[in-house]
Amino acid sequence: MxxxxxxxxxxxxxxxxxxxxxxxxxxxxxxxxxxxxxxxxxxxxxxxxxxxxxxxxxxxxxxxxxxxxxxxxxxxxxxxxxxxxxxxxxxxxxxxxxxxxxxxxxxxxxxxxxxxxxxKCKIVAPCCGELFWCRHCHNAEKNENEEEPSKAHEIDRKSVTRIVCQLCHTEQDVGAECTNCGERFxxxxxxxxxxxxxxxxxxxxxxxxxxxxxxxxxxxxxxxxxxxxxxxxxxxxxxxxxxxxxxxxxxxxxxxxxxxxxxxxxxxxxxxxxxxxxxxxxxxxxxxxxxxxxxxxxxxxxxxxxxxxxxxxxxxxPMPADLQYEVSIICNDCHKRGSCAFHIYGHKCPECGSYNTRRTQTAEGVRGGG
Known part of the structure; x- marks a missing residue:
């Protein structure tokens, strides 16, 4: 198998x-x-x-x-x-x-x-002071693509307090529109x-x-x-x-x-x-x-x-005569224990009907995994 x-x-x-x-x-x-x-x-x-x-x-x-x-x-x-x-x-x-x-x-x-x-604005990364369009752009450059592991880092979005308008290039506090040109970002x-x-x-x-x-x-x-x-x-x-x-x-x-x-x-x-x-x-x-x-x-x-x-x-x-025996199982879906007839295709839970089961042992003792 x-x-x-x-x-x-x-x-x-x-x-x-x-x-x-x-x-x-x-x-x-x-x-x-x-x-x-x-x-x-x-x-x-x-x-x-x-x-x-x-x-x-x-x-x-x-x-x-x-x-x-x-x-x-x-x-x-x-x-x-x-x-x-x-x-x-x-x-x-x-x-x-x-x-x-x-x-x-x-x-x-x-x-x-x-x-x-x-x-229409870029954020000023509080961690490194550089400008990025968004935190994903920052993380891609400063974390995922950083060649020196000691310098790799991600931005803390909540700590961003400054942005730069990309129309008039005015640096300002975080807001919905530019304090200089009035453009909505x-x-x-x-x-x-x-x-x-x-x-x-x-x-x-x-x-x-x-x-x-x-x-x-x-x-x-x-x-x-x-x-x-x-x-x-x-x-x-x-x-x-x-x-x-x-x-x-x-x-x-x-x-x-x-x-x-x-x-x-x-x-x-x-x-x-x-x-x-x-x-x-x-x-x-x-x-x-x-x-x-x-x-x-x-x-x-x-x-x-x-x-x-x-x-x-x-x-x-149907299983041949030498493989017709009962096995003990645990169902992964209903978590109930039970027993059923051995079959190479799988062992059906007698409680919920699921074949997603784990075999424990036969009536005669352990006879292999499952």
Whole structure:
């Protein structure tokens, strides 16, 4: 079995999708903050469809159609907004993709700004005293591309107090318009986050007091989950809550999700992970391993159709007499213990019907992993 996953059956054509094959990838809406923080334009996504494994193969056309049908049922959402650490709507990772064609090019012809935001002023970085269009521009030069590790640093957005108008080049305190020429720096300005974006009306930027940052997508479309510590789209009001779920590190790359500028997915179990890391995980793993949360091992999406397909495959593939015995299992979804008949395709939980189980031992004692 590839990767040692005893629950993944061999591939091949059949009337049902092979459990060892890769499920189809969940549809997603990239979340990004306006200034590049998961809290700005970024919004959490809940993958409700099965992920794809690049190494897997659905087999026959009928098998592929089952995966496509499952994928089509996935409802995923993104939260637009600003960064989670409480600045302007400078994050487009959580709800809308900053590279969205509707927002490009940035800046638009005849407008001032950077690839992140459209504005008419530059911030004076309090850490190094240099001018930058936005904090993302600063961090890219002073942290990501800094050749001397000892000099690498990121800007503290809340400490920004001075800006420079790019029309008359007057340095001044943070504000919505220039104190010298009177030009408004952008259509949207947040004095709390010290954030400007001339596309604020298009992105529907709003400031969330609880998150402490600006977000995109319209305040009427979101609610703040105090347990998870983040704004979620109203479609997710019945999500599984986990204490400060959006303030954890990604279980794959270990980057802090609240500070991240990349899209974040909210799994069915409530745990969070970068959407990009989730895709990579489902492509690199095979069988049921690609469907498990890297934190708690629960199924990452709705799997009813997959379990039904596995039921039929198990029924159509009887085990020989020497392999007909009971095994003890623990379910990763309902966390109940039980026993079931051994099968090479997987072991079904007698409580909830999930095949996302861990094998412990047989009635005769330990007979291998699972």
């Amino acid at each position: 590839a990767n040692g996953d005893p629950t993944a059956p061999p591939g091949g054509s059949s009337s049902e999708p092979s459990p060892g094959s890769a499920p189809a990838p969940p549809q997603q809406t990239d979340q990004q903050e306006q200034e590049g923080q998961h809290g700005n334009d970024t919004q959490p996504v809940i993958p409700n469809a099965l992920p794809t494994n690049a190494n897997g193969n659905a087999g026959a056309d009928a098998d592929q159609q089952v995966w496509e049908d499952i994928e089509g049922e996935g409802d995923e959402f993104e939260l637009d907004g600003e960064e989670h650490d409480g600045e302007d709507s400078e994050s487009e990772d959580f709800f809308q993709d900053p590279m969205d064609p509707a927002w490009k090019p940035c800046p638009r012809p005849g407008q001032l700004g950077c690839p992140h935001y459209e504005r 952008a259509l949207y300005f947040c004095g709390i986050c010290k954030f400007w974006d001339n596309r604020g009306d298009i992105k529907k930027i709003f400031h969330c007091k609880d998150c402490g940052i600006c977000r995109v997508g319209g305040a009427e479309n979101f609610f703040h989950c105090k347990t998870c510590g983040s704004c979620y789209p109203r479609q997710l009001e019945n999500h599984t809550c986990i204490e400060r779920a959006m303030h954890q590190d990604c279980p794959i790359c270990l980057e802090n999700l609240f500070e991240s500028i990349r899209s974040v997915a909210v799994l069915q179990c409530g745990h969070t992970i970068h959407q990009e890391c989730l895709r990579g995980m489902t492509r690199e793993f095979v069988g049921l391993s690609s469907l498990r949360c890297p934190v708690c091992s629960a199924s990452i999406c709705k799997t009813e159709q997959l379990w039904a397909a596995m039921d039929r495959q198990v029924e159509e593939t």
